[in-house]
Amino acid sequence: MGSGPMGEKDHGVRAERIAISYWDALGNETIRYFAADVAEEEIPEQIDSPHTGLPAGRNQASPPELAKNEPYKTHLAYVKERRTPEEAEELLEAALQKLRERRGQAPANA
Structure with a gap:
């Protein structure tokens, strides 16, 4: 690692390389x-x-499509996509029952 006069040709051997072109949807x-x-x-x-x-791809004739921006979803929104209201009620009731049992407040015939 040092410097030499400008134009010095003995700076090592340059590795062979290949150029790959990528194009985006705007043609860049x-x-x-x-x-x-x-x-x-x-x-x-x-x-x-x-x-x-x-996104830019290697096929100039068919670059990747513009990504559709989805609005931010909360954790609750994702859960609501996966569960029906009935399933949600069952899960909530089961969680509350466990909590009541831990605290010693569970109904006697539950």
Whole structure:
């Protein structure tokens, strides 16, 4: 690690590399370089475009679609998607029963 005069050619051997182009939905091209000996399956099919933040793919004719932004959902909203109101009542009643038993306040014939 040192510096030498500008234009010095003996700075080591540059590894061979390949250029892979990626395009986003707006038509922007991004080029990423990979070592020439990297296996094809290790090169990502999709990246995030540094210019737009959109997903960019290797197929110029068919770039990845714009991601649909879903509104933020609370934990309760996700639970309501998975459970019917009847299931929710049963789960709530079971949890309350366990709590009452722990506190010694459970009804005698429950």
